[in-house]
Amino acid sequence: MTSDTWEFSGRNLTSRLLLGSGGVSSAAVLSACIAESGTDVVTVSMRRAGASATSGLLPAIQAAGVEVLPNTAGCRTAREAVLTAQLAREALRTDWVKLEVIADDRTLLPDVLELVDAAEQLVDDGFRVLPYTTDDLVVARRLRDVGCAAVMPLGSPIGSGLGIRNPHAIELICGEIELPVVLDAGLGTASDAALAMELGCSAVLLATAVTRAERPELMAAAMRDAVRAGRAAHDAGRIPRSSLARASSPTTGMVGR
Amino acid sequence: MTSDTWEFSGRNLTSRLLLGSGGVSSAAVLSACIAESGTDVVTVSMRRAGASATSGLLPAIQAAGVEVLPNTAGCRTAREAVLTAQLAREALRTDWVKLEVIADDRTLLPDVLELVDAAEQLVDDGFRVLPYTTDDLVVARRLRDVGCAAVMPLGSPIGSGLGIRNPHAIELICGEIELPVVLDAGLGTASDAALAMELGCSAVLLATAVTRAERPELMAAAMRDAVRAGRAAHDAGRIPRSSLARASSPTTGMVGR
Amino acid sequence: MTSDTWEFSGRNLTSRLLLGSGGVSSAAVLSACIAESGTDVVTVSMRRAGASATSGLLPAIQAAGVEVLPNTAGCRTAREAVLTAQLAREALRTDWVKLEVIADDRTLLPDVLELVDAAEQLVDDGFRVLPYTTDDLVVARRLRDVGCAAVMPLGSPIGSGLGIRNPHAIELICGEIELPVVLDAGLGTASDAALAMELGCSAVLLATAVTRAERPELMAAAMRDAVRAGRAAHDAGRIPRSSLARASSPTTGMVGR
């Protein structure tokens, strides 16, 4: 009942939890988090690739046997992001990229105009593009229409731990966009990840919720279970909400009254 | 990391998910749900004990090797509840009881005045009393003070699927009452169960969320994982919430800028 | 359209905002807040009656021409509260009392067992009893059944500013209890007060939200308008919520397409 593979951007994955390496304190911690999380994919910022290599993050990821998903974290314009993606392709010999084009360092919010522009260029250049975006359904449609392989809306600002600020918006996206929808950014704890899956997301991507928890490995295990739980709950067909009680026990055939 | 036993009313349990049998469509479905949930304890209404026996629920629970926790569902007064608990003790040769004293059939809300009265009588009579109560901290203190073995506050009305309507109230109870706090009633889906554990509950008790889901077995598995996830997330020390973003990648040592 | 008198515990009031004097910095500020709020009733703690008299609060309230509602703030047992109410009756020559029986100084939460006991005694003694209680519908029924003149559930702990933590519970009370339901405690700002009225409350009682705001007089005016707004919105019959858009403009008869 729990085995579940899914196709994501040309890969067959067994886990619906994607991990970011940002914020991790050491390669050893990252290795442990990867193992506990059960993830198949770890995303790495290419703009600190040198630092990552030096610090041993890339070797740790590769040693874990999971796939590296390069990202364009820190890029502010379509031009920067396209260049960074191209460098990543050469360095890592991979065809996919998590596309981030942020507006500023304070909010790290996506700049959707630059994002759509960059996505279009990268798709034309043969990439499988996985864009980090807002929870705007109409922008998600654009990203789909230019040929992205998924849409990755935020729950709340990166690293904020505020969870999913607008579940209604995420539900609208999941209900219409036929691509994989990956909740990316803002999650803080296990119930946030479960909720993302219950809303219909295909997967969850998170970094700081794990890497900056007091006990990163234990939070990685929590997130693994939460994503599985949310996925199963989504498929199991939850009971409807009702404003009054509904007896769980039959009221007929009672003894003693 | 995932093995975790805890003491509950004199039992050593391995699971923090307690299951109710209310609303289940057949003994076969109940058996499957017990297996998937990983639970150690199933609660059964004694006022339909005859019906349960007839329908084979009790044999199914006993065959599963889990412990039966009798409850006083449907009782409206302390007197009724005490009598029902005493009958349960004789019938099932057990010293514990999930104490329910409800006010009416429409809301199934606890009547806390009758509840405290019944709890006191049952403790005096040698029971280990597990009271289903509201999310009122002050009532929880009373139940503790009269000698209950746990407090079991509701998240929302029984069977409503509304989840935890007042997390703040549950958090206050968990932060002060040293007894096991078991979230009992109102949960609808996996993220609700995870949240209960993140707020500090020791365990979760649910029935209709599983038994009346479209696919009860799959929801049982979801709840098993959700409870584990919420517990681990609680122990792992989540990141703080902040209103602005916090970069997951270092902003120093970047290449390309 | 905006004139609206209502009966509350034998009085005909024109305002649905009741004001507390707790936390106010001076008699002059209190006078200004009373004027701006448009209230007809101000509640005063009898356990600091001496202090109130000294500081001039009571004279300020009486000079404003509004009615004084004594309260039993700080009482921990039914016995203390009954005694305090009786002293208030003699001192102020009034038949009503806002009944508070709190459990402790840290949470200031009502102790509903002591509360029901005290309410019963005071009703028997001829008081019009206005009990500060939790958001528990079943306790509200008890208070009604022993003869209280209203029920006054909390939104959240006194002075917390957390607003209405469980609107669903307040709605259940308003939907069933035929007495005036007055939201008492926890409100922080204007939208909280409007929400209370929209849920069906008859009135709102608040103190610190006004007296400890940076500009108490302006907040008093805000609360006056918010209560009126919420009451009118309740009566006006709001549009239903729908998960998708509903065009405000007709889509037929358009020009230009």
Added chain:
Amino acid sequence: MTSDTWEFSGRNLTSRLLLGSGGVSSAAVLSACIAESGTDVVTVSMRRAGASATSGLLPAIQAAGVEVLPNTAGCRTAREAVLTAQLAREALRTDWVKLEVIADDRTLLPDVLELVDAAEQLVDDGFRVLPYTTDDLVVARRLRDVGCAAVMPLGSPIGSGLGIRNPHAIELICGEIELPVVLDAGLGTASDAALAMELGCSAVLLATAVTRAERPELMAAAMRDAVRAGRAAHDAGRIPRSSLARASSPTTGMVGR
């Protein structure tokens, strides 16, 4: 204390409530709503200008002595919106326009890429542009940077009555964008309007919440008061939220203990 004029797109307004005419059942109801709301501005869809003229809406608005704000409701592309705005300018001899470029009829969500394009063209053409947009701070910056006179983010989809789905996002916009921020779309009731003002919005624009309420005139009055209340509460400096109680009465100097 309650007189408060503000500058909006070159006008000095006395009310912070802007009214839409969409959904109104008759010219007479619209006249009554305008009077009760106290608004200075009513927005009208230019794509049904013919219908509006026929049905007498425009004459009703003009007879009320309030200003007409033409909008481009129903436009799907920048080109359509620009053309519609230009027709409006000629027909109504006005320099401002509420710019709407929606993506589809089912969600009525703004298409922010088309929106920014249209805004830029209209600013260049000499319009004062008031764009209906999402709650995306980065898009709001773009609209400011191309020269819009305000930003008008949605609370939730038009006509949904879901209120403000993401208060955090609205707060971010109000905290950074120096232009008037007008909450536009999705509000259902008075507390929603008060909340918008408390978050820092300069004004609120709504249509169906009033025009489709059971009693439109009464809801117009409710919204008038709610906007005033929210504005005053914002300026009054609310008390902070705290997880525990804060006594409103001093605990020293008590009598009777």
